[in-house]
Amino acid sequence: MQRKLQYQGIDCAIVLQSKALFYYTGTAQNAHLIVPSQGDPLLLVKKDFGRAREETDLQNVRQLESIKKLPDIVNDHCRTPARIGLEMDVLPAKNYLYYQRLFDGAELVDVSGLIRAQRIVKSVAEVNIIRESAARQLEVYRQIPDILREGMAEIELAAEVEAKARKLGHYGITPLRGFNLAIFYGHIMSGENGAVPSSFEGPTGGKGLGPAMPQSAGLRKIRAHEPVIVDYTGCYNGYIVDMTRVYSIGSLPETLVKAHRVAVDIQDMIAEKARPGMSCEKLYFQALDYAEKAGLKRYFLGYNYTLPFVGHGVGLELNELPLLARGYDQPLVDSSVIAIEPKFLFPGQGAVGIENTFLVTEHGLEKLTASNDEIIVI
Amino acid sequence: MQRKLQYQGIDCAIVLQSKALFYYTGTAQNAHLIVPSQGDPLLLVKKDFGRAREETDLQNVRQLESIKKLPDIVNDHCRTPARIGLEMDVLPAKNYLYYQRLFDGAELVDVSGLIRAQRIVKSVAEVNIIRESAARQLEVYRQIPDILREGMAEIELAAEVEAKARKLGHYGITPLRGFNLAIFYGHIMSGENGAVPSSFEGPTGGKGLGPAMPQSAGLRKIRAHEPVIVDYTGCYNGYIVDMTRVYSIGSLPETLVKAHRVAVDIQDMIAEKARPGMSCEKLYFQALDYAEKAGLKRYFLGYNYTLPFVGHGVGLELNELPLLARGYDQPLVDSSVIAIEPKFLFPGQGAVGIENTFLVTEHGLEKLTASNDEIIVI
Structure with missing residues (x-):
């Protein structure tokens, strides 16, 4: 996924849909998966933190106390991304517009095609x-x-x-x-x-x-x-x-x-x-x-x-x-x-x-x- | 609904979610329900037209041949609406951005709150x-x-x-x-x-x-x-x-x-x-x-x-x-x-x-x- 993000000039992806979360992390708990184009991914869990930490093999797992803290965490983890990928084929418009306000100045692009394409090949x-x-x-x-x-x-x-x-x-x-x-x-x-x-x-x-x-x-x-x-x-x-x-x-x-x-x-x-x-x-x-x-x-x-x-x-x-x-x-x-x-x-x-x-x-x-x-x- | 649209200064609503379609029309077939703030509603059916026409009591039911024809039909039916309501809590971002391009110049606003509020009182x-x-x-x-x-x-x-x-x-x-x-x-x-x-x-x-x-x-x-x-x-x-x-x-x-x-x-x-x-x-x-x-x-x-x-x-x-x-x-x-x-x-x-x-x-x-x-x- 990181190679594909780099290839498409996307600085970081925020994965939100439960099936994609499960695919990449092993847990379908309510969370934001932050995937920078380089470096370690970060799983920010809203609910339930204990279950998510138990289920995933990812090392970087944190509780997301408030969605308002998301920009600071993402900007810190992904060096203030200019282009952020979201799953725009399933993410509701209201949420999209909310993320647009949260990440004022960043360009939001669709990574659902990338994620769906990656899942074609089964392990x-x-x-x-x-x-x-x-x-x-x-x-x-x-x-x-x-x-x-x-x-x-x-x-x-x-x-x-x-x-x-x-x-x-x-x-x-x-x-x-x-x-x-x-x-x-x-x-x-x-x-x-x-x-x-x-x-x-x-x-x-x-x-x-x-x-x-x-x-x-x-x-x-x-x-x-x-x-x-x-x-x-x-x-x-x-x-x-x-x-x-x-x-x-x-x-x-x-x-x-x-x-x-x-x-x-x-x-x-x-x-x-x-x-x-x-x-x-x-x-x-x-x-x-x-x-x-x-x-x-x-x-x-x-x-x-x-x-x-x-x-x-x-x-x-x-x-x-x-x-x-x-x-x-x-x-x-x-x-x-x-x-x-x-x-x-x-x-x-x-x-x-x-x-x-x-x-x-x-x-x-x-x-x-x-x-x-x-x-x-x- | 039309009173509420008028009150909120919305010229027309486009209802797309299947439960809301069923609520207003009696059919949950794949369709666009066009509700102008005044005048008759119009049901534009993608699939299946026969079933929708059989199930709904609405008079104005048409087959929507192509989504690209939507702006002409809506502009004609709703006198070129300046503000269009969509169900932005469930409509995916990708669809929202597509409608934004289709209705270039119109402002898209959220009518999901209006629809949910209306459904509180049961008949x-x-x-x-x-x-x-x-x-x-x-x-x-x-x-x-x-x-x-x-x-x-x-x-x-x-x-x-x-x-x-x-x-x-x-x-x-x-x-x-x-x-x-x-x-x-x-x-x-x-x-x-x-x-x-x-x-x-x-x-x-x-x-x-x-x-x-x-x-x-x-x-x-x-x-x-x-x-x-x-x-x-x-x-x-x-x-x-x-x-x-x-x-x-x-x-x-x-x-x-x-x-x-x-x-x-x-x-x-x-x-x-x-x-x-x-x-x-x-x-x-x-x-x-x-x-x-x-x-x-x-x-x-x-x-x-x-x-x-x-x-x-x-x-x-x-x-x-x-x-x-x-x-x-x-x-x-x-x-x-x-x-x-x-x-x-x-x-x-x-x-x-x-x-x-x-x-x-x-x-x-x-x-x-x-x-x-x-x-x-x-």
Whole structure:
């Protein structure tokens, strides 16, 4: 991070968001992490100081008695920085304007891109936690066929799946970066609900429990011969895996079966081709091409609307980089972790498709959530 | 809202946060709500237009094709506003700076205080939803004594309580306003975990599942003769109630029993005294006085740290106004809904105390989550 700060001519970064704090320090307590472009970082803890000091390996940890003392401490520690980096994609405007007054004369710049880019490459320790997260996630999905019953409401299925995950240590919440974004475990939808469009940029939305929470499971009763799509995250020890499977009680209409087959083929094609150095955007366009050649373009990643991505990084947040997306013309990077989610939406019928989380290695993609990708007929 | 905009000399407000959108329009789809200080509001929907139009009663609903068209539409609709209100306590700095460029020449001001103040008074329809939310919450708590067993992990108890709530339509998430704030159902802690301090401004914190999610239930096994504190929200049809009960398997040490009694007395005293027009801050100080006279000041609302509030508004968000807090010298208002939560923390032993959600009426407080306030011994 310090190299990148130097390269961008930023004298110091102030890290505030809890996931980034955890990433750099090992603690998510309420704190300011001061990272000068050279020299030791300094962790200023508001609350709770005792917990932060216990959790972090950083040497320089102090209690921040009052936010008003921040300029003196930072100016002293970072030789009166002229350019200060903040996470401006998540820091509220009010806080930003407050820091602007506190650091009168300094230029405030956005370091969220720098931080997000740095987190693309996972360390060995992070990959190990993600593997463990995937193992628990697979254990949850293994139990779904025993839970799913004809006539149960979507929300009942959600309740029972969530309870299984929670007992294995799921956080009960999936950190999502950005304004107005909130998700708990993910999306469970049955039949036509699977094709109800979303208010945000995701392949599926769902009707939810009403207009105040317009996503995921609702009160609809699950019937036979319709797709039940379970797009839930595993979120254990801070790290996320993302996974989707389609279930059905009895057989599904041929159109849906065929589309699901195409989705799995698209995933397999990407997994087969992807190598570090390849353009992420090209992989997205190849997925689109495949769907078009299969005559299913109109249903791919939305109905009459094509989501601009087919894959996304996961880690401490669900929407990390890289993106397999239109406009993301960056090379795929070794040791990154991505979820690939080709899905088809059929209005009135529902959603089918697949999602798995992969580790990018020099030899190609390793599927971390490996289990049967087919429609699971009960 | 328009009266308040006029009074503050704001020509138009642009409402963006999903809870506020839902409050004013009935839909939480991704949209800009344009409220001129006079004349009709206009809802510009990014996604999903069909759902938004179906859900809202507003007449003026349009698809926003591109954010770049926003200045022309707003200038046309609001006669080129000189002062534009935004929700600057939640809108990220990056978005704020983008709007500043879009509306070059206009002054951007914060309307979050105005919106939060307006939401203090609940309508009859809102109170009815909150009553229904309370009824479901009571149904969940009624089942806790059947779930709680010696030797189960906190997270197992959490999983089973959450599943009950979810089946009754709980959202699985509790909207909290502010940076770095996230909560799912609330806090469940046993024994000494109940007194582990929090990273944020709340009476209890809990150890959680590790430093990446340092709050609420963890892996600790629940034992006999220790307090198990369940501070969970009900969140149904958009509206929240907040409630805490303490359970124990077998009897508790006398110190804790006495402190719980004092907590209930403090709650009852506030509920007895509170009337519209009274100072919210004074009610907070009276709670502090009561705790001090009982010789328990050191343990009240934190150990060796006194939380600056003993009550908070609830509604579409968990941390609404008013606050029964130091520095909140505002009169209590008829038809507001508040949660009152006097609690005591004993390091090494745990937390005891009570929380209920009340409706403020001209005759005093009506307890919406009325059930046994005592320690529930199993």
